[in-house]
Amino acid sequence: MGMLDIIATKRDGGELTATEIEFLIRGYVANEIPDYQVAAFLMAVYIRGLSEAETVALTMAMAKSGDMLDLAEIPGVKVDKHSTGGVGDKTTLVVAPLVAAAGVPVAKISGRGLGHSGGTVDKLESIPGFQAELSATDFIANVRKIDLAISGQTGNLAPADKLIYAVRDATATVASIPLIASSIMSKKIAAGADAVILDVKCGRGAFMPDLPAARVLAQTMINIGRSVGKKTVTVISNMDQPLGAAVGNALEVKEAILTLQNQGPADLSQLVLALGAEMLVVAGRVDSAAEGRQLLEKLLTTRVAWAKFREFVVAQGGDPAAVDNPKLLPQAQFVLPVRSCSDGFIVGLAADKVGRAAAALGAGRQKKGDIVDPAVGIVLKSKLGDKIQTGRLLAEVHANDLLKAEGAVEELISAYEVGPGPAPPKPLIFQVLP
Numbered sequence: 001m002g003m004l005d006i007i008a009t010k011r012d013g014g015e016l017t018a019t020e021i022e023f024l025i026r027g028y029v030a031n032e033i034p035d036y037q038v039a040a041f042l043m044a045v046y047i048r049g050l051s052e053a054e055t056v057a058l059t060m061a062m063a064k065s066g067d068m069l070d071l072a073e074i075p076g077v078k079v080d081k082h083s084t085g086g087v088g089d090k091t092t093l094v095v096a097p098l099v100a101a102a103g104v105p106v107a108k109i110s111g112r113g114l115g116h117s118g119g120t121v122d123k124l125e126s127i128p129g130f131q132a133e134l135s136a137t138d139f140i141a142n143v144r145k146i147d148l149a150i151s152g153q154t155g156n157l158a159p160a161d162k163l164i165y166a167v168r169d170a171t172a173t174v175a176s177i178p179l180i181a182s183s184i185m186s187k188k189i190a191a192g193a194d195a196v197i198l199d200v201k202c203g204r205g206a207f208m209p210d211l212p213a214a215r216v217l218a219q220t221m222i223n224i225g226r227s228v229g230k231k232t233v234t235v236i237s238n239m240d241q242p243l244g245a246a247v248g249n250a251l252e253v254k255e256a257i258l259t260l261q262n263q264g265p266a267d268l269s270q271l272v273l274a275l276g277a278e279m280l281v282v283a284g285r286v287d288s289a290a291e292g293r294q295l296l297e298k299l300l301t302t303r304v305a306w307a308k309f310r311e312f313v314v315a316q317g318g319d320p321a322a323v324d325n326p327k328l329l330p331q332a333q334f335v336l337p338v339r340s341c342s343d344g345f346i347v348g349l350a351a352d353k354v355g356r357a358a359a360a361l362g363a364g365r366q367k368k369g370d371i372v373d374p375a376v377g378i379v380l381k382s383k384l385g386d387k388i389q390t391g392r393l394l395a396e397v398h399a400n401d402l403l404k405a406e407g408a409v410e411e412l413i414s415a416y417e418v419g420p421g422p423a424p425p426k427p428l429i430f431q432v433l434p
Contacts, residue, residue: 003027003037010044018057025061025160035167042164042173050178055220056227058178062186065160069136069192071107074143077231077283078107080193081275082184084217087205087355088242088380092120092150093256094264094272095279097309100148101299102276102292104283107143108150109157109191112365112372121152126250126330126374130318148312158190180207181220188230195231195282197275202430203240205351211236211430218433231282235275236430241349241384244268248363248377251398254326260306267428273297274429289432330375332398336405338412340382340392348417349384357411361399376400378412385422 006020024041027033050058071078079099083089096106110120110132121132134142134151142149161183168174188196198221201207202214218234225232244265246255258264259272277292286292299305310323322328358364362373379396382388395412399405 003033003041007037007040007044010041010048013048015051016054016057018053018061021054021057022061025058025065028163029065029160038164039167039171042168042171042176042179045179046173046176049176052220052223052227055178055182056224059182059185059189059224060228062158062160062164062182063189066156066158066190067136067154068190069107069109069139069157071140071143071192071194074105074107074140076105077195078105078143078193079279079283080106080108080188080191080196081199081279082188082196083199084180084184084201084207086201086239086243087351087358088244088247088252089199089201089239090123090244090246090252090256091199091268091272091275093123093253093309094259094268094305095276096148096150097260097312098272098296098299098305099276099279099283100146100312101305101308102280102285102295103147104280104285105143105147106149106279107139107191107193109153109187110150111153120150122372122374123249123252123256124150124316124318126253127313127318127322128328130313131316134316142315146308146311146315148308149316150312153187158186161186175207177213177217177220181217181224185221185224188225189228193230195233195279196225197278197282198232198234199271199275200234200236201239202236203238203351205242205355206239215431215433218431222433233278233282234433235271235278236433237271238426238428238430239351240426242351242354242380243271245380245383246377247354247358247380248361248398249372249374250329250331251377251379253329257306257309257323257326260300260309261303262300269300270428274432278432332375332377332400334397334399334402334405336397336399336409337393338395338397338409340388340390340394340416340418341413342418343389344387344418344420345422346382346384346386346388346416347419347423349380350415350417353411353415354378354380357397357408357415360411361397361401361404361408373400378408382416385425387422388418
C-alpha cells in the first residue's frame with residue numbers, strides 16, 4: 001500500500017478501502033505523508049467525490065486520530081448541537097442552557113470564529129472572567145454537576161481534521177460535501193456525546209448556498225451518525241439574512257440573554273425552540289417535538305433557562321454581574337447609524353456582507369491567530385420585509401476605530417436591497433431530517 005496508489009485510485013474514480021484511508025490519515029498525522037500528496041488526494045476527492053462507506057471511514061479515521069472523550073460516567077443521554085456556520089448565529093448560547101434546564105445533559109465542544117462566521121467560544125469569552133478552555137476532567141465534572149459545559153476544542157481532539165482543513169483552505173477544496181461532513185462529524189464523534197442535532201445553514205451567509213446542496217450535506221451527516229450508532233437529526237435553516245439583530249461577540253451575548261428572558265428576536269427564538277425540541281426528543285426527555293417546544297417555552301417564560309445560563313457562566317469562571325446587567329459587557333467607543341437612501345420594502349439583506357462588515361471591524365478573524373475585539377459589531381434595526389423611508393435607521397455600527405466604522409457603514413448600505421413591494425417571505429426552517 002502506498003500513497004501514490006491511493007491518489008491514483010481516487011483520481012480514476014475508484015473506491016478506497018477503510019484500511020487505505022486509515023493509512024493515509026495515520027501517516028499524515030505522523031508527518032510521514034507530505035502536504036502535497038494530501039493536497040492531490042483532496043483535489044481528487046473534490047472532483048470524484050466519496051462513497052458513503054469512504055466518507056464514514058474518513059470520518060472515523062479523523063475522529064480516532066487523537067483523543068476520544070469518554071462521557072460514560074455522566075448519567076443520561078448526552079446531547080451536542082452544531083451549526084455549519086452563519087451570521088449572528090448565537091443559538092448555542094440560548095439552546096444549550098435551555099435544554100440543560102430541562103434536565104438533559106449538554107456536552108458541547110465549540111470552536112472559534114474564522115471569516116464572517118462567529119465562534120461560540122469568542123462570544124462566551126466576551127463575558128469577563130469566562131474560561132472556555134476546560135480540561136476533560138473539568139468538562140465532565142461540569143456536565144455532571146449542572147448538566148452543561150461548553151469548551152473550546154483541545155489541541156488533540158481530531159488533530160487530523162485541523163491538518164486537513166488547513167490544506168483544504170489553501171487548495172480550493174473546502175466546498176466538498178463529503179469533506180465538510182467528515183470534518184464536522186469527526187469532531188462530534190470524538191467529543192463523545194450520544195446524540196447530535198445539526199443546524200445546517202442554507203443561503204448567502206452559509207457554506208451551502210441552496211436548499212438541494214444543504215439537503216445532501218444534511219443527509220450525508222445523518223448517514224455518518226447512524227453508521228456509528230450516534231443519534232443524528234438535522235434542521236435546515238435559512239441564512240439569507242443574519243439571525244436575530246446582533247452580529248458581534250458581546251452584542252450577541254446580550255441578545256442571547258434577552259432571549260433567555262423571553263425578550264429576544266422572533267427568528268432567534270423560533271430556531272432555538274426548534275433545535276431544542278429536537279434535542280429533547282433524541283434524549284428521550286419528551287415524545288414529540290411539539291411536547292418539547294411546550295416545555296422549553298415554559299422554561300423561557302419562567303426564566304429558569306436564564307438562571308441555568310447564569311449558573312453555567314459562574315461554573316466556568318465568568319462574572320455573573322455581566323449576566324445580570326449586560327451593560328457590563330464590553331462596549332464600543334463609537335456607534336454610527338446606517339440610514340436608508342430610498343423608500344420601499346427591504347427585499348434583500350445579504351448575510352455575507354453583514355458578516356464581512358462585522359469581521360472587518362474586528363469582530364471576526366481574517367486568519368487564525370488574529371485578535372478579536374469583543375465590543376465591536378453591528379445591530380440591525382431593519383430586516384427583510386420591513387417598509388422603509390429615506391433616512392430610516394437600518395442598522396448601527398459599534399466600533400473602536402472610526403475609519404473601520406465608516407467602511408462598515410458603506411458595506412452595510414450595499415447589503416440592503418430595496419424594492420417597490422415586499423418580496424415573498426421564505427421560511428426560517430426549511431426542513432427537519434430525518
